[in-house]
Amino acid sequence: MELNRRPVASLWIGDRLQYLNQLCLKSHLRHGHPVTLYCTDTVTNAPEGVDIRPATEIMDIPMDIVEQTSASFLSNVFRYKMIQKTGAIWIDCDAFCHKPFPDEWEWIFAGHGMRGALNCGVVGLPQSCEMMDLLLDYYDNLPEVPPWWNKNQRRKITRQNDDLPHAVKIYKTERTAFGPQAFTHFARVTGDIDRAMTPDALYPVPFQLNDIFYDPHGRVEGWFTDQTVSVHLYTNGTKPWWRKHPPLENSYAWRMCQEVGIDPAAALEA
Template sequence: MSNTIRRPVASLWIGERLHYLNQMCLLSHVQAGHPTTLYCTDTVTNVPEGVEVRPATEIMDIDMAIVEQTSASFLSNVFRYKMIKKTDAVWIDCDAFCHRPFPDEMQNIYAGHGFRGALNCGVVYIPREGELIDVLLDYYENLPEAPPWFNKQQRKRIAKQDTSLPQAVRIYNAERTAFGPQAFTYFAQQTGDYEKALSHDVLYPVPFQLNDIFYDPYGRVEGWFTDATLSVHLYTNGTKPWWRKNVPLENSYAARMAAQTGVDPAKALEE
C-alpha cells in the first residue's frame, strides 16, 4: 500500500451490498494512496476497510422513486458533478480499477471508450469552476422537453411517454444514456472541452464489447494497456450473469486483481 497521500476520489452506491468487483476496485484506489469515499443511500454491509462511508445526502437527495423507474446508476450521472463541485474529488465508478494513481496536476480526467468515440464519464474530473460543469448542472436541474442533441426518432420516443411521469424518467425511457455519456459528450463539444479528452487507453483500455476478457485466464488483458493507462474499467453493467455469480477463474484478470487487493470473491458474489 502506498504511503503517499494523493488527491481524493469518490463514488456512489445505491443498495446494501457490494459485489467483489466493486470491493477490489474501491480498494485499488485506497492502496494507491487516494483517500476514497463511498457515498451511500443505504447501510452497506461489506464496504472494505480503508474506504470512508458518507451519506449520499451530503451531496444531494436521491429520489428513490426515480431510481425504481430507471436504474440504480441513473441519478449517479447527476451526483458525480455535484460531488465534484462540492468536494473537488475525482469521480470513479465502482467498477473502475486503479492501475496507477491519478496525477495531482491533471485537471481534465475523461476519455472516450469503445469503438464509437463518444466520451464516457465512468471516471471523470473537470474543474469545479468552469463552463462545462455549469452547463451540465444546469441541464440536470432544468431538464428540457428533449435534450438538444436528440434526433427526430428520439424526440418521438419522448412524445410517446406518459406525461405524468417525471421528465427525467421520460428522457431515460427514450434514451438510457441521455443523462450519462450522451450529455457529457454533447456539452463538452459545446464548451470546447471535448478536445481536452484523454485517449481511450488512459481510462478505458479494454473496449466495452470485449469485457469477457477480464474473466478469461488466457485473456492477456494487460496487452491492451499502455504506459499512459491509469484506470481499467470492468464494465460490470455488461458482465454476464455467470461471472457475477461465480468465483473468477484462476489467473484471470479479475482473480489476480482480487488477490492483489486482498478481496475474497467467494464472500461477495451476486445472490
C-alpha cells in the first residue's frame, strides 16, 4: 500500500475503537492517505498502518470537561489546532473514504442533513486563514454567549447550573454550539461559506436516515454522485443495537467491512 496522498488525521478519546471506526480509518489507508490517530489513551486495536500519536502533541485534553460533555466535544477545538499545526485533513472517525481526496482541494467542507447547514466532520482549510483565526479565537476566548444565538437560546443558558464551567454551560444549552453552529457562523462571517461543497461530496446520506447503512435491502449508493468522496456514517446517531451487534449481511456496513477487511464481531461496543 503506497501512502502518497494528502495526510488525514483524527482524535480518539478512549482506549478501544469500535468496528465502524476501524473501517473508516482503514478506508483512507486503502486510498493512499497516511492516517494519524491522536489518542488520549493507549489504543491497541487500530488498523495496521494507522500512526498512533499522543493527543498532547496538538493540545491538552481536559478530561474533566469531557466527562461533563461528550467524547467528541473537545474535538471541535482539536481539529483546527491540528490543521493549523500539521496541514492534514481532519476526518471524523466515522467518515468512510469512498474515493481519495483530490490533491488540489484546499478548502474541504460541505453542508449536510435535510437543512443544508455546514458540518465539520471532514474539514480541510489553509493552515493560515481568517476563518481558522476566528474559530480558534472563539474557542480560546469564549464569549458570554455565542454571537449567533437567539433570545430563547440566550435565556436557556441562564438556567444552567452556576457551578458548571462556562464551556459546559454552552454545550448543555446547545450541543452543536462548538461544532456545526460555530463552523457555519464563522464561514458566513468570512464569506468562505461560498466555498462549501454540496452535501453529496462528504455527507451524501442525510443523518436523519442513517439506519440505511444497516439495512440489507437499503440502496445507500443511490445517494452517491460522481462528486462523492466521503460517506459519513454518523455513529453518534447509530442505534445501540448496531453498535453491539454485527451488521446484517448485504447491508452497506457489512459490505464495506468485507471490502476493506474489518471483522465487526471483533470490535463491538461492550
